[in-house]
Amino acid sequence: MSFIIGSPVAPLPAFASGLLLLLACATLGGCNVAGDPPSVDGQAQFVRRDDANMAAATVAIVSVDGAPADLSAHFNQSLETAAAGRGIAVVDPAKARYLVRGYLTATPIEGGAEVDLVWDVFTPDKRRAQRLSDAIAVRGAGDDVWATIGDAGLDSVATKSADDLAAYLSNTPEAAPAGAALSYAQ
Numbered sequence: 001m002s003f004i005i006g007s008p009v010a011p012l013p014a015f016a017s018g019l020l021l022l023l024a025c026a027t028l029g030g031c032n033v034a035g036d037p038p039s040v041d042g043q044a045q046f047v048r049r050d051d052a053n054m055a056a057a058t059v060a061i062v063s064v065d066g067a068p069a070d071l072s073a074h075f076n077q078s079l080e081t082a083a084a085g086r087g088i089a090v091v092d093p094a095k096a097r098y099l100v101r102g103y104l105t106a107t108p109i110e111g112g113a114e115v116d117l118v119w120d121v122f123t124p125d126k127r128r129a130q131r132l133s134d135a136i137a138v139r140g141a142g143d144d145v146w147a148t149i150g151d152a153g154l155d156s157v158a159t160k161s162a163d164d165l166a167a168y169l170s171n172t173p174e175a176a177p178a179g180a181a182l183s184y185a186q
Contacts, residue, residue, distance in 0.1 A: 046132075048163070052170035058089045059121075059169065060096035066104035067154070068146050075104075075154045082155075082162035088169060097174055098122065098129065102161065106146055112139040113148045115157050119165060129172075132164045 061083075067075055079102075083090050093099060099122040106113050119132040138153035149157075169175055 046164075046167040046171050048167040049170040049175070052175040054087050054166070054169050054172075054175040055089055056174040057098065057169040057172045058091045058096045059083075059098045059100050059165070060091055060093035062093060062099050062101050064102035064104065066102075066106075071146055071149075071154060074151055075158055078155045078158035079161055082158045083165065086162050086166040088162065088166055096124065098169070098172075099124065099126070100165065104157065106149060108145050108148070109137060112137060112141070113145045113153070114138070115149060115153070117157060117161055117164075119161065121165075121168060130168055132168055134160055134164055136160050 061076070061079065064072065064076060064079070080090060101120045101122070103118040103120075105116045107116070114135055114137050116135045117133065120128055121130045121132065123129050136153075136157050138149050138156060140148035140150060140153065142148040
């Protein structure tokens, strides 16, 4: 079928294409919730509130996956120490306001390794409240990426993890002072 310019039928395909494009844009525009913080990787980046009291924003570290078993015990102890140092109340899962699952991966990079960490924070009814992610470069050498990281590197990862969790938890309704708004990095 061919259309002749000036024909009353010729604008119909152009109109339909334009309508389809407009509908697609409107649909995709609905994916961005008003008030979401800007972020390079699509994740909310929280700023720790100095005026927050995180005593009621209790957490239970349910699991941390990814590190080999021989390093997990050291990491878990280091994370617990770092969390306590930041005012994070770690409690039994039955008493926790938030349940936290962590995932660590290590990748060799020039001069060491990069540890990617992801923390999924859930409500007690198992709905994800937030996903926090970060990456830390650790200097070292060796054939095994986890051996390259070592105890000192795991301590750094635990410290960064506790910082990220504290920043999020300080912005929860349980921790924020009455009437305070969430604080995101700009």
